[in-house]
Amino acid sequence: MQTTRLYRDGHRVGGEHSLTNLVEHRASEDCTVWVDLTLDEEDALDELASLLELHQLAVEDARSHLERPRLARFDSHLLLTLSSSHCDEQGDVTISRLTAFILPGILITVHEAGFPIESVAKRLDENEELSAYRVPWLVWALLDVVVDSHTDSVERLDEVIEALSDGLFSERPDTSEVQRRAFTLRRSVSKLRHATLPLKEVITLLIHQGEEKVAPELHPYFADVGDHAALAADWSETLAEHISTAIETSIALQGNKMNEIMKKVTGWAAIIAVPTAITGFFGMNVDFPGHNEVEGLIASVSLVIGSSVVLYLVFKRRDWL
Incomplete structure (x- = not known):
């Protein structure tokens, strides 16, 4: 749904505003215009592209689903691409893109359905005293919402990964499920890294290359967003290492468990082998002392039981069983 806002002298001007009227107002030094569109509002985007002479490549990029966060300069405007993130309770991360056309006096945004544009509007309402900075x-409100979404996502992912790591050492871990979740979480972390790593550079470029110079009063706000973006990027890198460690630990534990099983199987095989050898000896078709006599039966049974008990105690003492 199309959203339009007009600010004059630091205050929002209510009412409905046509795109043509808004474009005319943006030339005034005391007016600031924000037009927000969804991807399916192609006619409105084409109209704005014609009115503001937006570059064709920039318009195509706004309709693309594959662009990474970046800041591109065109003759008449800057093109800012951002991605917000949302992490559910299972650690699955969803990325939603927004493209912003930055021109003197006007900001045009085109976003996917999942982008938290309502949070941007709320952030503007909460900080309307800054609207004089046009x-x-x-742009700061956009960045602040995006970075907050990444911070929330890495915090949620951190909790999920910690729970996964704790489950590795449970009494009977489901190895296949742990590895499946670990690989799913690694994809989620990869999405976050691609969304957060370029942000610090983008924010730096915005301060120094914006169509409208960022006022010194706004520098602390951009610096704060930049710090949070750097934190989210570093945190996502750390989470990637944690996931790799969890996968390696799971594989190592699985190997250790297999070794324990093989050791026990080998121990029991050794215990079984000795009685087999004894019964084989007493089962020979030759005469020997005790052959076909009760004494021979007692001797063979005693040897079987005695050797089995001795081997069991030796292996148990050495933790082979």
Whole structure:
């Protein structure tokens, strides 16, 4: 759904505003315009592209689903691509893109359905006293919401990964399930890394290359967003290492468990082999002392039981069983 906002002299101007009227207002030094579109509002985007002479490649990028976070310069405007993230309770991360056309006096955003655009509007309402700083203020609100979404996602992922790591050492871990979840979480972390790693550079470029110079009063706000973006990026790198460690630990534990099983099987095989050898000896078709006599039966049974008990005690003492 199309959203339009007009700010004049630091206050929001209510009412409905046509795209043509908004484009005319953006030329005024005391006006700031924000137009937000969804990807399916192609006619409105084409109209704005015509009114503002937006570059064709920039418009194509806004309709693409494959762009990574970046800042691109065109003759008449800057093109900012951002991605927000959402992590559910299972650790599955969903990425939603937004593309922003940054021009003097006007910001145009085109977002996917999952992007938290309502949070951006709320952030603007909460900080309307900064509206005198025009488009950089709008861009800051966008960045702040995006970085907050990444921070929430890495926190949730951290909790899920910690729970997964704790489950590795449970009494009977489901190895296949642990590995499946670990690989799923690794994909989620990879998505977060691609969304967060370029943000620090993007924020730096915005401060120094914006169409409208960022006022010194806004520098602390951009610096704060940049710090949080760097934290989210570093945290995502750490989570990637934790996932790799969890997968390696799971494989190592599985190997150790297999070794324990093989050791026990070998121990029991050794215990069984000795009675087999004894009964084989007493089962020979030759005469020997005690052959076909009760004494021979007692001797063979005693040897079987005695050797089995001795081997069992020796193996048990050495933790082979």
